Amino acid sequence: MTRGLQKMQARANAEKRAAANAPPKSQLKAMAEGNKFKCPVCMLMIANYKLVVQHMESKHPKAAIPPESSFGAQK
Numbered sequence: 847m848t849r850g851l852q853k854m855q856a857r858a859n860a861e862k863r864a865a866a867n868a869p870p871k872s873q874l875k876a877m878a879e880g881n882k883f884k885c886p887v888c889m890l891m892i893a894n895y896k897l898v899v900q901h902m903e904s905k906h907p908k909a910a911i912p913p914e915s916s917f918g919a920q921k
């Protein structure tokens with residue numbers, strides 16, 4: 847019985863260490879929120895509206911650039 851308990855404790859410690867080495871969740875969230883802009887033509891994820899405009903002008907010069915407010919609704 848005690849051996850099983852030690853095994854459980856060892857696993858719990860290993861999980862704690864793994865959690866300490868893993869990047870904080872807030873960073874993942876920031877990364878997910880960082881790419882809320884998406885090119886409406888090629889669906890490329892883009893970090894901010896300025897880059898969307900740059901991307902549209904260079905890659906899709908014939909496409910209309912959507913206003914920044916149209917991206918805010920996509921959540």
Ligand SMILES: [Zn+2]
Pocket residue numbers: 885886887888889890901902905906
């Ligand atoms: Zn594009």
